[in-house]
Amino acid sequence: MPITMTENELTLAVIQTLKEGRRKAFQELMEELQPYDMAWQYKEIPEKHRYKFLAYMTIEELTDLMGELDQDDQLDVLDRLGAKRSTKVLDLMENDELASFLTDLEPEKMKELLGDMKREESQMVQDIMNYPPETAGRLMNNRFVWIKKHYTIGEAVDKLKEFAELAEYLNYLYVIDEERKLVGVVSYRDLLLAEADEKIEDVMYGRVVKVEVTEDQEEAAKLISRYDFVSLPVVKEDNTLAGVITVDDIIDVVIQEANEDIERLSASGKDIDFSTKPLVAAYRRLPWLIILLFVGLVSGGIISGFEGTLDAVVALAFFMPMIAGMTGNTGTQSLAVVVRGLVQEDLTFKQTARLILREFWVGILIGITCGILITFVAFFWQGDLQLGLVVGSSLLLTLIIGTLAGTIIPLILYKLNVDPAIASGPLITTINDILSLLIYFGIATTFLINLS
Amino acid sequence: MPITMTENELTLAVIQTLKEGRRKAFQELMEELQPYDMAWQYKEIPEKHRYKFLAYMTIEELTDLMGELDQDDQLDVLDRLGAKRSTKVLDLMENDELASFLTDLEPEKMKELLGDMKREESQMVQDIMNYPPETAGRLMNNRFVWIKKHYTIGEAVDKLKEFAELAEYLNYLYVIDEERKLVGVVSYRDLLLAEADEKIEDVMYGRVVKVEVTEDQEEAAKLISRYDFVSLPVVKEDNTLAGVITVDDIIDVVIQEANEDIERLSASGKDIDFSTKPLVAAYRRLPWLIILLFVGLVSGGIISGFEGTLDAVVALAFFMPMIAGMTGNTGTQSLAVVVRGLVQEDLTFKQTARLILREFWVGILIGITCGILITFVAFFWQGDLQLGLVVGSSLLLTLIIGTLAGTIIPLILYKLNVDPAIASGPLITTINDILSLLIYFGIATTFLINLS
Numbered sequence: 001m002p003i004t005m006t007e008n009e010l011t012l013a014v015i016q017t018l019k020e021g022r023r024k025a026f027q028e029l030m031e032e033l034q035p036y037d038m039a040w041q042y043k044e045i046p047e048k049h050r051y052k053f054l055a056y057m058t059i060e061e062l063t064d065l066m067g068e069l070d071q072d073d074q075l076d077v078l079d080r081l082g083a084k085r086s087t088k089v090l091d092l093m094e095n096d097e098l099a100s101f102l103t104d105l106e107p108e109k110m111k112e113l114l115g116d117m118k119r120e121e122s123q124m125v126q127d128i129m130n131y132p133p134e135t136a137g138r139l140m141n142n143r144f145v146w147i148k149k150h151y152t153i154g155e156a157v158d159k160l161k162e163f164a165e166l167a168e169y170l171n172y173l174y175v176i177d178e179e180r181k182l183v184g185v186v187s188y189r190d191l192l193l194a195e196a197d198e199k200i201e202d203v204m205y206g207r208v209v210k211v212e213v214t215e216d217q218e219e220a221a222k223l224i225s226r227y228d229f230v231s232l233p234v235v236k237e238d239n240t241l242a243g244v245i246t247v248d249d250i251i252d253v254v255i256q257e258a259n260e261d262i263e264r265l266s267a268s269g270k271d272i273d274f275s276t277k278p279l280v281a282a283y284r285r286l287p288w289l290i291i292l293l294f295v296g297l298v299s300g301g302i303i304s305g306f307e308g309t310l311d312a313v314v315a316l317a318f319f320m321p322m323i324a325g326m327t328g329n330t331g332t333q334s335l336a337v338v339v340r341g342l343v344q345e346d347l348t349f350k351q352t353a354r355l356i357l358r359e360f361w362v363g364i365l366i367g368i369t370c371g372i373l374i375t376f377v378a379f380f381w382q383g384d385l386q387l388g389l390v391v392g393s394s395l396l397l398t399l400i401i402g403t404l405a406g407t408i409i410p411l412i413l414y415k416l417n418v419d420p421a422i423a424s425g426p427l428i429t430t431i432n433d434i435l436s437l438l439i440y441f442g443i444a445t446t447f448l449i450n451l452s
Numbered sequence: 453m454p455i456t457m458t459e460n461e462l463t464l465a466v467i468q469t470l471k472e473g474r475r476k477a478f479q480e481l482m483e484e485l486q487p488y489d490m491a492w493q494y495k496e497i498p499e500k501h502r503y504k505f506l507a508y509m510t511i512e513e514l515t516d517l518m519g520e521l522d523q524d525d526q527l528d529v530l531d532r533l534g535a536k537r538s539t540k541v542l543d544l545m546e547n548d549e550l551a552s553f554l555t556d557l558e559p560e561k562m563k564e565l566l567g568d569m570k571r572e573e574s575q576m577v578q579d580i581m582n583y584p585p586e587t588a589g590r591l592m593n594n595r596f597v598w599i600k601k602h603y604t605i606g607e608a609v610d611k612l613k614e615f616a617e618l619a620e621y622l623n624y625l626y627v628i629d630e631e632r633k634l635v636g637v638v639s640y641r642d643l644l645l646a647e648a649d650e651k652i653e654d655v656m657y658g659r660v661v662k663v664e665v666t667e668d669q670e671e672a673a674k675l676i677s678r679y680d681f682v683s684l685p686v687v688k689e690d691n692t693l694a695g696v697i698t699v700d701d702i703i704d705v706v707i708q709e710a711n712e713d714i715e716r717l718s719a720s721g722k723d724i725d726f727s728t729k730p731l732v733a734a735y736r737r738l739p740w741l742i743i744l745l746f747v748g749l750v751s752g753g754i755i756s757g758f759e760g761t762l763d764a765v766v767a768l769a770f771f772m773p774m775i776a777g778m779t780g781n782t783g784t785q786s787l788a789v790v791v792r793g794l795v796q797e798d799l800t801f802k803q804t805a806r807l808i809l810r811e812f813w814v815g816i817l818i819g820i821t822c823g824i825l826i827t828f829v830a831f832f833w834q835g836d837l838q839l840g841l842v843v844g845s846s847l848l849l850t851l852i853i854g855t856l857a858g859t860i861i862p863l864i865l866y867k868l869n870v871d872p873a874i875a876s877g878p879l880i881t882t883i884n885d886i887l888s889l890l891i892y893f894g895i896a897t898t899f900l901i902n903l904s
Contacts, residue, residue, distance in 0.1 A: 032657060032658060032659045033659070034659075034661065034679050035679075036678050036679055160644070161644050161645075164641045164644040164645055165641070165645065167641075169623060169682065170622075170623065170640055170641060170644075171621060171622065171623065171682075188622055188640075189616045189617070189619075189622060192612070192613050192616045192622075193613075193616055193617065205484060206484060207484045207485070207486075209486065224703070225700070225703045225704065225707070226488050227486050227487075227488055228700035230621065230623075230682050230699065247682065247699050247700075247703070248677070248680035248699075250703065251676070251677045251699070251702065251703060251706060252677065254703060254706045254707060254710070255677070255706060255710075255795070258706070258707070258710030258713070258714075258792075259792050261710070261714065262710075262713065262714060262717065262788050262791070262792055263788065265714060265717060265718060265788075266717060266784045266785055266787065266788035266877065267781065267784075267785065268784070268785040268786075268788035268789055272789050273789070273792075273793055274789075274793045274797060274799070274803065274807055276810075277810075278810050278813035278814050278817065279813075279817065281789075281810065281814050282813070282814045282817035282818050282821075285782070285785050285814065285818060286818055286821060286822075288781070288785075289778060289781060289782065289785075289818060289822060290821075290822065290825070292777065292778065292781055293774060293778060293822055293825065293826065296773055296774030296775075296777045296778060297771075297774055297829065297833075299773035299774065299777070300769075300770035300771055300772075300773060300774055301770070303769050303770050303772075303773070304767070304770045307766055310766060310769060311766060314759055314762060314763060315756070317752075317755050317762060317769055317772075318749075318752035318753070318755050318756045319749075319752055320752075320755075320769075320772070320773075321748055321751035321752060321755070321772075321773075321776060321885060321889070322745060322748030322749055322751065322752055323748075324773060325744065325748045325751075325878075325881070325882065325885065326741060326744065326745060326748060328881075329719065329740070329741060329744055329878045330737070330741065332718045332719075332720070332877070332878070333718055333719065333720040333721065333737050333740075333741075334720075335718065336714050336715065336717075336718035336720035337720055337724050337725070337726075337733075339714070340710075340711050340714055340725075341725055341726045343707070345726060347726070351726065354726075355726055358728075358729075358730050358733065361730035361731075361734070362730050362733050362734045362737065365730065365731065365734035366734050366737060366738055366741055369734075369738060369742075370738075370741060370742065370745055373742070373745065374745065377749065381749075425718065425784070425877075426777075426781045426784070429777070429780075430777065433773060433777065437773070
């Protein structure tokens, strides 16, 4: 009764059947499990049982299992399976999963694995791996059903039944002409509602939403989230159908792209998760920190340039962290709005201009509010109205400039197609630090030193 | 031939048919369009043509159109449609879309709209709206097909055909018993491959992955991305089937949650996008900035407490922004790793301890590296080894503490189920600012002033 078992009870039952060598009971347990849960059980049982666990599984189940493991575990499974069963599993794996498994493998190991596979399958995988990472081509698979436009509804349904085992989602059939060019799409719902002898051409949609193989994966994600499809056809330059991208891969893309945005905003270093080793995590985080250390020294250099001013009015130092911090914060706020906005929308020139103008107004509004506030605070704290006015007017100016810097810098990088990792949060913060110190000490020197 | 038209050509064609009053030609154009594209055209044409645009559309098309508009435009469309057609459209809208349309509407307007609707539909929407925002219950819809467990495959296929028009995705049928309790799931693929006279009970999966109505939407997103489903059943406390969540809504959830994480990390204020008005954007961003202004003054207070030290060694001020900035940066890095990690994984106590230990090691490693580096820089810049050692050892200590603060504070908030918006990036940065200044001036006072 695996239905009502908890995961731990299941683990015990799995180990029990393996120990007692009851292959059929093991099979019955597996039949009720989703791939993710199979992988969970496989990783949970003691290592000594793993050979038998794999030996008792069908090729289909092994393929499902592989799809849920990371590269080290995948290699380990193939090792335990031996050459013959390995090859069968590889042949059956989805090409996109296979491609991501093979990526970064040693060339010799890759050749060995590909060499044993069916020609057709290994060719398809190699084709996918030829596309650059993070493109639509790299994400597509060939587990879909295509039909010719002259088919009848009845013929299409028959073909669907024949390939049901293979197709990942059955929601749409893609329609091609004699040259394999994509000419239409039929939803399964349409098939159910049409008569068996109608022609596919007459019920299909001709205006197919599609991506080209070389387009960015973000473009595919935008289309799927916009149109609520569960799969999206991928075509080559000549409009021949090359594969499909499915919604489950798109969810992974959306998560990955969000993580990249956050890495960028926080300069937190690539690919650090809960299981990354300390040395690796430190190594990935250090480059940014070292750059920022030297940039931070620039701020120090500016302060040292104003040593005379600071010596004369030590109280200026009290407001320094607040001014630098506020300018950094408002810049990060603007940066976040721009970075996330670009995920969902493309910007025309007119919209860009409007956005910059909007942020300019925002800078003025928050600058005036915070500037007036700090003038009073500084006056009551230090009992010096002149100092209060210097701090207040500096904050007004730095907030406007900080807001604009946080908006314009990422937009320029985006338009220039420069790797936007450069526009990371701490860098904006640091630039704003420097600008704010220059403005603050500049104003202070003019009004407190030169004019007093 | 709408197939080969660009979007602008389409707009011209749409306007043309409206001007000339050719309803049939207009209908033919619409038939080829996806809901998103219909909405695009609707917003693109001049306002004077909108009445006719809506008048020429079928109720089904109007329903699709409504699903793609924001609240203001939705209200405008209903106004133009008049009471009778409006009600038909509302009856046909998906409940989850309807619920999010009705949210935040004036109570009177809501009552008026709900009052005209079919009892059954308005009841379902009100049920959904009773669940708190961001729960599974709020996200579910009733566009799915359920079958009883004693059905045969043949009966199930018939029911599926009957409801094909209504169901959003046809990939799974949910199986219930006499008391409407969820007992199984059958994929459409299984139906295709089974014999017509087999019983549903015998082919269904009994181990159904599901969520409860009151669970967080993030939990639903985790399950869908883990299991690659296109829909997920939602049950009430007693396991009766209440609705389904579909993958298109989950993509929106993933994007929304990522945006919330970024709002949190950058304290950028809720719901600011490219079209937000300046006054609104400034209003949403100000609260955080004002809080941070006062927290920033705390840093100022600390510096003023060490006025004597600063007066004696003005060079200490040169390294202040670097130390505070670096501590803030490393804290933000840790925070980002924790916040994003929690999206994909739940943490056990053991994992939490391991994560904190890992970050402790990371803090030590980057602390030693940056500490040694800055000792040399400070020595060569200021020609003072003692100053170099003070700056270097301070940086070592503040980087370790900053890393731990960025890890532990969000984890505590997460465990306490406190709204993690409190653990926003700038707040961590500010706390780290304060800690780093205390450590820096503390060490400096001890070694440069008291011991000299």
